[in-house]
Amino acid sequence: MTGRIPFSEMPAPKQAGILCNDPRFQTFAALRCGFPGGQFSASAAAEYLRTVCRIASRTALTTDTAARARFQALHTDFDAWTGRIAAPRD
Template identity: 65%
Template sequence: MTAAAKPRFDDMPPATQAGILCNDPRFQTFAAVRCGYPGGQFIASAAAEYVRLICGVNSRRMLNINTAAAERFAALLTEFDAHTGKIARPQR
């Protein structure tokens, strides 16, 4: 597969994005800290449970069909991007 044929993360459906994100060690640490485990790191399944809890779904697949859940996931992704420095943090 060439780089041109590989889909961009931002073009993937939310459920696919969530699956990738939950396997990212940076997100696993982010989720653990957000759950009150500073210095800890979740495994992928715990990160997936965190996403389901925050988004209010029982399956990440629901992110593709539940608009409110998809919006909550987008907000979570924005918070993670700010946490990692991918985007600037909003001024308060």
């Protein structure tokens, strides 16, 4: 047993922190902000996430259910963009 917690079982603020440090998420965030071929830094990706989730701090994902739902939707969009899951149909 490694003692590692699966990503899906981590608290939302921890998930958000990991995502913001992921170069693929940084590219995804840059693309979503109109910078095709761009690469955000971790701090720019965090700002993007806070803007999309309408929060001042990632810790708000613990108590703000609407923000957590927006984060989950963003994470689903990212997973679809990376090909981890099928893209939702319109």
